[in-house]
Amino acid sequence: MNPLAQYDTVIVGGGPAGLTAALALTRYRHRTLVAESPAPPRNQASRGVHGMIGLEGATPAEVRARAWAELDGYGLAERRDVTAEDVTRAEEGGFHVTLGDDATVWSRTVLLATGVLDIHPAGVEGFAECWGRTVIHCPFCVGWENADRTWALVADDPDYAATAAGKFGAWSADVIAIAPPGMDRAAETRQDLRAAGSDLIEGEIARLHHRDGDLHTVEMADGTRVERQTLLWSLPQQQVPLVTRLTETLGLALDEDGFVTVGTDNQTSVPGLYAAGDLTTQWEQGAMTAAGAGAAAADAIHFAHSR
Template sequence: MNPTARQYDTVIVGGGPAGLTAALALTRYRHRTLVVESPEPPRNAASRGVHGLIGLEGATPDELRARAWEELGRYGLAERLDGRVEEITPLAEGGFDVATDHEDTIWARDVILATGVTDQYPDGVEGFAACWGRTVIHCPFCVGEENADRSWAWVADDPDHLGMTATAFRAWTGDAIAIAPPWLPGADELRRSLRERGSDLVLGEITRLHHTDGDLRAVELADGTVLERQTLLWPQPQRQVPLVERLAQDHALALNDGYVTVDEGRQTSIPGLYAAGDLTGKPWEQGVVPAVTAGSAAADAIHFATLT
């Protein structure tokens, strides 16, 4: 450890719901904490509001962060650094050196990764970015209510998942179809099954989303077919942020199917390094409520470890 390093009990990388919940719990445990927030817009920046979090229903991501820092300010033990964490180095004697783009030298006994993940947008689909997070959604349970009573389509390449199209969204819509690539196996049988249940299957590659300020109106396929649809459930592939990828490559941080492996206390394969939020769970395990739960669990585990 550099003797001139700024020292903290815990450094939290990421200032979303998981990271800020962990920060609040740790400061109430009287741990000196630094939260490093990237200057780039957060992954949930496109969201019009969080849902399912009691007392904060509909709050925008900016409102949620402002409220969190107001609450953290009551305790005076959490600091905020706007910047990027470039490297995290486990030390043989315990703790971590944390290097940021501010060229600060920081030492922490424990580190929590709350970086989220990066969605990989489809190439060449006009209008996708404008609709993403509003009427092109990754999770019906997160924003299905905000897209209720509209015509839906589920875009996927898994016949088993698409087979649920006729029934999976009944809470929000009675008009849902499936859109799949032309090479989908078993397409004829799947189409017959969906039509029997009042749905349908359309094969084709999406090239354009017709919309008005992110409000989807229609989907255009490569062959020129235009389907009138108002909401797409279209989960996108995800990857870890570069920092997490470097930890996996340089320090053998364990991943499972691309997501960070953690134990019940949210500790990773590297002792003292914890992870909370979307970087540890597949898309159907993600969301603000699981993130808050994981952030709290990581903070509890860190505090209890200091008692032994």
């Protein structure tokens, strides 16, 4: 590939946000490059995408394959299975995007659609096997698949732990909270939960007992065992290395929780650099939301190019 290959937009990330943006930009007749990391995607543990009309239950791999079959029909979007290592300003305007295969391309605009990285708990035996199946991060995503089971909400915040008493009743009539030792207002939270027919268990989770990813018992570090079939566990998250680097080199702004700030046009604090999807929001993560953000970003990019 010519190291000076030029594109209208380089999209970093080939998930729902990036691919939806690529399709929209293609239909605007933009020449687009999608740099998709060869590493396993964050949603690889998902057994199916839900809430996207026409794609109900399709695996993430099936969604990607379908998207690229559609994009290839237009011939304007190029896919490269490579990590984007850096984005720098070009003297002539636009950006240089350095790729993991040592190629550098030029683009008028760049869209970050990298998603985020989930930080899995260290030393919890059985977590990986249950993750995405019976240890879930989002009830709206896979609550249906875990309906009518016994749940536990893993929380280190007393206000969030208190929601176990009723917030998830659409999926389970038996939800308790599990909190680390020493959580603030633990006694008060336990009393409130018990009054509502729930409970609070304090302790460090050491092991998840399961059958092929089907959880049945949570074992605490002190040996206590709690029979639960589903854990709702929202993991801490961090930005991918590229995004962290851009905060230092381009001054890319993050909010107080570490998520990329964008305006109503999905443009970041860096003119010409856009962002869409999970890297911009902590509480509205999901395929449908990300796809909508990708479409909105594509519209904004097109209209910016048209000026």
